[in-house]
Amino acid sequence: MIRVDGLHKYFGEVKAVRGVSFEATDGRITGLLGPNGAGKSTTLRVLYTVLKPDRGTASIDGADVVGDALRARSMIGSLPHGSGLYPHLTARENIRYYAKLYRLPPEVIEERVQSVIDELDIGDFADRRSKGFSQGQRTKVALARALVHRPRNVILDEPSNGLDVMATRSLRELILKLKDAGKCVLFSSHVMQEVAALCDRIVIIAAGRVAVDASPDGIRDRTGCDDLEEAFVKAIHRVETD
Amino acid sequence: MHAFRTVFVKEVTDNFRDRRTLVSALLMGPLFGPILFAFVISISVKQSLSDGSEPLDLPVIGGEHAPNLLDYLASRNINIADAPTSRAAALEAVGQGVHDVVVVIPESIGDDMATTTPARIEVISDQANTKAERETRRVIRALAAYNQELAGMRLTARGISPVVMQPLNIDLVDVSTPSGRSAILLGMLSYFFIFALLTGGMNLAIDSTAGERERGSLEPLLCLPVTRDQLIFGKIFAACLFMALSLSLSLISFYVVLKLMPLQQLGMTPNFGPDVVVQAFFLLVPFALLGAALMTLVASFTKSYKEAQTWLSAVLLAPTLPILIVSILMVRPSTAYMFIPSLSQHLLLVGLIKNEAVNWLHVAVSVSGTLALGIVLTLVCARLYRREGLLG
Numbered sequence: 001m002i003r004v005d006g007l008h009k010y011f012g013e014v015k016a017v018r019g020v021s022f023e024a025t026d027g028r029i030t031g032l033l034g035p036n037g038a039g040k041s042t043t044l045r046v047l048y049t050v051l052k053p054d055r056g057t058a059s060i061d062g063a064d065v066v067g068d069a070l071r072a073r074s075m076i077g078s079l080p081h082g083s084g085l086y087p088h089l090t091a092r093e094n095i096r097y098y099a100k101l102y103r104l105p106p107e108v109i110e111e112r113v114q115s116v117i118d119e120l121d122i123g124d125f126a127d128r129r130s131k132g133f134s135q136g137q138r139t140k141v142a143l144a145r146a147l148v149h150r151p152r153n154v155i156l157d158e159p160s161n162g163l164d165v166m167a168t169r170s171l172r173e174l175i176l177k178l179k180d181a182g183k184c185v186l187f188s189s190h191v192m193q194e195v196a197a198l199c200d201r202i203v204i205i206a207a208g209r210v211a212v213d214a215s216p217d218g219i220r221d222r223t224g225c226d227d228l229e230e231a232f233v234k235a236i237h238r239v240e241t242d
Numbered sequence: 243m244h245a246f247r248t249v250f251v252k253e254v255t256d257n258f259r260d261r262r263t264l265v266s267a268l269l270m271g272p273l274f275g276p277i278l279f280a281f282v283i284s285i286s287v288k289q290s291l292s293d294g295s296e297p298l299d300l301p302v303i304g305g306e307h308a309p310n311l312l313d314y315l316a317s318r319n320i321n322i323a324d325a326p327t328s329r330a331a332a333l334e335a336v337g338q339g340v341h342d343v344v345v346v347i348p349e350s351i352g353d354d355m356a357t358t359t360p361a362r363i364e365v366i367s368d369q370a371n372t373k374a375e376r377e378t379r380r381v382i383r384a385l386a387a388y389n390q391e392l393a394g395m396r397l398t399a400r401g402i403s404p405v406v407m408q409p410l411n412i413d414l415v416d417v418s419t420p421s422g423r424s425a426i427l428l429g430m431l432s433y434f435f436i437f438a439l440l441t442g443g444m445n446l447a448i449d450s451t452a453g454e455r456e457r458g459s460l461e462p463l464l465c466l467p468v469t470r471d472q473l474i475f476g477k478i479f480a481a482c483l484f485m486a487l488s489l490s491l492s493l494i495s496f497y498v499v500l501k502l503m504p505l506q507q508l509g510m511t512p513n514f515g516p517d518v519v520v521q522a523f524f525l526l527v528p529f530a531l532l533g534a535a536l537m538t539l540v541a542s543f544t545k546s547y548k549e550a551q552t553w554l555s556a557v558l559l560a561p562t563l564p565i566l567i568v569s570i571l572m573v574r575p576s577t578a579y580m581f582i583p584s585l586s587q588h589l590l591l592v593g594l595i596k597n598e599a600v601n602w603l604h605v606a607v608s609v610s611g612t613l614a615l616g617i618v619l620t621l622v623c624a625r626l627y628r629r630e631g632l633l634g
Contacts, residue, residue: 074467084458
């Protein structure tokens with residue numbers, strides 16, 4: 001369960017986030033939708049504790065992201081935007097490195113690493129150095145290492161960026177699997193269709209504020225548009241002209 | 243502590259697989275110095291051997307007027323060679339570098355001798371040419387000696403002892419030892435060692451900030467339930483390990499080079515045996531923490547790997563500064579100097595090569611001073627690593 005309450009984040013003069021609040025509950029997929037520069041990544045960065053909010057609070061399963069950052073971090077698996085691997089390490093070594101830093105007990109590490117390799121279907125290239133991996137392979141390994149400690153909360157920042165059709169498809173299946181396992185999945189995207197196809201709840205962010213926070217159906221009702229894309233444009237327009 | 247070890251082990255494994263790191267840490271750094279050094283030594287050996295021992299061909303114009311002089315020159319291993327036909331031709335030939343030095347003997351030399359008038363002997367040379375300058379000096383020395391001998395003979399003929407011409411007998415007493423003389427040449431060794439040490443950890447230092455950022459692996463790393471201090475300490479220590487490795491390879495390769503070079507011919511016996519190699523390692527290795535922290539610090543301000551490399555090449559040169567100043571001023575080691583990193587290592591190493599008694603106070607101050615500065619810089623790095631701006 002991820003809770004965000006009245007979040008503000010400024011970079012000098014730039015007000016990246018100005019009062020974002022929402023909740024992402026367990027067993028559901030929450031989509032953070034918005035145009036580029038709307039403040040999605042900044043919000044997520046506050047959640048996985050690499051940025052500190054200027055105002056407002058956020059918590060992961062009750063652990064405050066500022067006051068209790070280490071505990072909050074241990075309860076999320078995060079895939080930051082453009083996650084990179086260590087090119088001289090194999091996929092398995094990349095995942096094992098994270099397993100160790102997540103402080104998994106040494107006796108379960110190998111087993112956990114293997115099980116996440118199986119789950120994400122990366123066995124074929126698990127023992128190859130990640131130098132020549134395709135974007136799809138890289139994303140899978142980055143996701144595997146974020147999930148190796150079996151977190152209850154998963155945060156993905158534009159995970160489908162740069163993926164081809166097949167890779168996007170398998171990523172989608174994976175996100176649904178995480179939902180079925182009862183996890184709280186929060187992911188950001190600027191692609192309406194992707195969010196519509198997956199999410200139980202959609203939080204539309206524009207100009208650093210929440211424009212709409214509802215289910216896909218609720219969004220259609222609220223904006224009076226049948227077409228989600230139309231609704232998206234309308235909602236954003238409303239906030240930006242505020 | 244656990245995370246620190248994990249990061250350290252991962253960085254070491256990762257970098258042992260990186261060709262870029264291996265080439266600079268294990269090849270370039272340790273070999274650059276010895277190769278350059280071997281080159282310089284072999285040239286100076288060749289030059290010092292050429293002094294006086296090998297025959298010199300000297301073109302002489304008008305040699306037929308002074309057969310005794312020619313005999314004298316021959317006795318000093320200077321052979322008379324074919325000369326240009328005239329003085330004007332000689333000036334041109336020397337100017338164009340055809341000859342290094344030409345001697346012109348006037349026709350009147352016989353009469354001058356008979357009438358005890360000083361005979362004018364011209365030595366034509368191009369003083370801008372180092373090789374010509376050395377040969378000219380040799381020719382002039384030979385002529386001066388002949389001059390002295392003739393003067394002595396004239397005095398003897400007049401019943402005066404030639405000793406009256408020599409009120410002073412100047413004798414230079416050289417107290418330098420063969421190891422001491424080596425120290426002049428080997429003074430630059432300390433810089434090569436520090437250079438090798440720094441290059442060894444350069445890629446790791448860049449990698450911990452600029453490299454991780456460029457690869458996109460920094461942000462996920464910072465999402466882990468590990469304090470940033472543990473991450474940066476693990477990385478800095480991994481850089482230290484590579485620096486120590488590079489330093490020891492550099493010491494060993496110098497040991498081999500010095501064994502192979504004919505240094506005795508230069509009157510040098512460097513005190514650089516296996517025991518000195520080990521001692522030098524322990525004198526220099528405290529510099530690794532300082533170097534790793536300094537390089538990490540500088541790299542953390544840069545935006546990309548390339549930019550970091552540019553700035554770090556400047557860091558590579560920084561330790562030369564104190565060494566350079568000292569070699570110009572020729573200072574003696576003192577406790578105050580031992581607080582200055584790179585300078586203290588240089589002075590201690592020179593002392594070691596000169597085979598002087600070890601001043602343990604100096605060693606203690608150098609080691610602890612350098613380590614303390616290294617710790618301070620490491621803490622500064624950790625502070626910077628905690629910044630939000632780290633993500634760029």
